[in-house]
Amino acid sequence: EPEVTQTPSHQVTQMGQEVILRCVPISNHLYFYWYRQILGQKVEFLVSFYNNEISEKSEIFDDQFSVERPDGSNFTLKIRSTKLEDSAMYFCASSSTSGATGELFFGEGSRLTVL
Amino acid sequence: GQQLNQSPQSMFIQEGEDVSMNCTSSSIFNTWLWYKQDPGEGPVLLIALYKAGELTSNGRLTAQFGITRKDSFLNISASIPSDVGIYFCAGLGNFGNEKLTFGTGTRLTIIP
Numbered sequence: 653e654p655e656v657t658q659t660p661s662h663q664v665t666q667m668g669q670e671v672i673l674r675c676v677p678i679s680n681h682l683y684f685y686w687y688r689q690i691l692g693q694k695v696e697f698l699v700s701f702y703n704n705e706i707s708e709k710s711e712i713f714d715d716q717f718s719v720e721r722p723d724g725s726n727f728t729l730k731i732r733s734t735k736l737e738d739s740a741m742y743f744c745a746s747s748s749t750s751g752a753t754g755e756l757f758f759g760e761g762s763r764l765t766v767l
Numbered sequence: 768g769q770q771l772n773q774s775p776q777s778m779f780i781q782e783g784e785d786v787s788m789n790c791t792s793s794s795i796f797n798t799w800l801w802y803k804q805d806p807g808e809g810p811v812l813l814i815a816l817y818k819a820g821e822l823t824s825n826g827r828l829t830a831q832f833g834i835t836r837k838d839s840f841l842n843i844s845a846s847i848p849s850d851v852g853i854y855f856c857a858g859l860g861n862f863g864n865e866k867l868t869f870g871t872g873t874r875l876t877i878i879p
Contacts, residue, residue, distance in 0.1 A: 656809075683865070685865075687867075694855065694869045694870060694871050694872055695804075695810060695855065695857075695867075695869040696869070697866040697867055697868070700865040700866070707865060708865050708866055710866065743809045743810070745809070753798070753815065753817075753859075754798050754800045754815060754857060754858075754859045754867055755800070755812055755815055756810075756812065756867065757812075758809030758810050758811070759809050760807070760808050760809050761807075761808070761809050
C-alpha cells in the first residue's frame with residue numbers, strides 16, 4: 653500500500669541550527685501538508701502546499717519556516733534557526749484531492765529535539 | 768482560534784466492551800473526521816463525515832456529524848486489543864479551507 657515516508661525519524665540539533673525535514677508523499681498526490689505535535693498535545697496545522705506554492709499557513713509558520721518541493725518526489729520543511737520550542741514531532745501528509753475533504757495520509761513523523 | 772474539545776480525555780476498558788467518545792466545538796465545522804494515532808506513528812483516517820446529521824459506519828466504528836455542526840461522536844463496538852491508541856476528532860471549516868483543526872484527543876487503553 654502506498655505510504656508517505658519521512659526522514660529522518662529523529663533529529664537532535666542545537667538551538668540556532670538549521671534543520672531540514674524530508675518527506676516523500678504518495679506518488680499521485682497533489683496536495684502536501686506539514687503538521688506538528690508537541691509531546692502529549694494535539695496535532696497542529698503548519699502549512700499546505702499545492703501547485704508549487706503555499707496555499708495556506710498557520711500563525712505557527714513564521715519566517716523561520718519554509719517549504720519546498722525541489723523535485724518531483726520530495727517535499728521538505730526547513731527551520732532556519734531552531735528554537736527550544738520547535739521540539740516536536742513533525743508530520744508530513746498528502747492528499748489526492750483538495751485538502752478540503754480532510755482525507756489526509758500522514759507519514760510516521762520526524763521527531764525534532766532542540767537542545 | 769477554533770478549538771475542538773474531546774471527552775473523555777482517557778478511557779480504560781475491558782476487551783469486548785463498547786466505547787463512546789465525543790467532540791465538541793464552539794464554532795461550526797463543515798466536515799468532521801476521526802483519526803487514530805498509534806504510538807510513534809502518524810494519524811490514520813478512520814471515518815469522514817460531510818453532512819450535518821450524517822451517521823457513518825466503518826466496520827465496528829460508527830460516527831455521527833451533529834445536526835448543529837458543532838459536535839460529533841465516535842462509537843467502537845466490541846473493542847479488541849488493537850483499538851488501543853489515541854483518537855482525534857478533526858474539523859474543516861469553510862469550503863476550500865485546507866486547515867484541519869484537531870481535537871485534544873481521547874486515549875483508549877484496554878485492560879487485559
